[in-house]
Amino acid sequence: MTSAPRADDWRQTHLGRLLGHAMRRFDARVLDLMAHHVEVPLALSNLAARGQVSAAHIHITRHLGLSGSRLVDLAERAGMSKQAMGDLVDQCLAWGLVRREADPLDGRARRIVFTDDGLAWLRAFEWAVGQAEAEFRQEVGEAVATVVTLGLEAYASGWSGLKSNA
Numbered sequence: 001m002t003s004a005p006r007a008d009d010w011r012q013t014h015l016g017r018l019l020g021h022a023m024r025r026f027d028a029r030v031l032d033l034m035a036h037h038v039e040v041p042l043a044l045s046n047l048a049a050r051g052q053v054s055a056a057h058i059h060i061t062r063h064l065g066l067s068g069s070r071l072v073d074l075a076e077r078a079g080m081s082k083q084a085m086g087d088l089v090d091q092c093l094a095w096g097l098v099r100r101e102a103d104p105l106d107g108r109a110r111r112i113v114f115t116d117d118g119l120a121w122l123r124a125f126e127w128a129v130g131q132a133e134a135e136f137r138q139e140v141g142e143a144v145a146t147v148v149t150l151g152l153e154a155y156a157s158g159w160s161g162l163k164s165n166a
Contacts, residue, residue, distance in 0.1 A: 026132055027055035033128035039120045044095060059085070060092055060112075061125045068113035070103065097121055 011017075034040055035048035047053050059078040063069070069077075075085035089112055092098045097118035103109035114122060137145040 024055070026136070027058060029132045029135065030058070030125065030128040031055065033131050034121070034124045037124035037127060040124045041096070041117045041120060044097070044117065044121060047095065057088055057092065058125070060088055060098065061122055064098065064112060064114060066114070068101070068103075068111035070109055070111055074112060092118070 031048055031053060035045050035053075037045070040048070044053070059080060060074070063074055063077040071086055071089060072082055074089070075082045078085060080088075089098060089100075093100070096115055098112050099115050100110045101113055103111045133145075140148070
């Protein structure tokens, strides 16, 4: 016997919560795939397999320009504070994913750039995202996956990142 929906069930089943769960599942799958990818240096693979690398570290992988980025630009693209991004960059520096170097356009500024190991990590990220997307498509079906993708693209394109004055 199933019980009738309660008046407050919406708090657990609304779209934002479902999107959050889906994103965490997707990111966890990507990290798991990366932990076992042959191109990922063994030390990074071990860190990822032990849960030391989190979805937050993926922000650097997602947003760092191939020619490098200033910390403030990287933080802005990731939607994070400069301080929080700085902490992630420091960890990625220690792991050998990135390095800091002088900005060729402004000698006073520093750029964050991928190391060779970081580029291997990026290639593994590309492969893992593709694999996770393929698994999603297989699980929900091609038609549903296409509709979800189109809907999310349309919804995301309408967001300016600014808070409403409502």
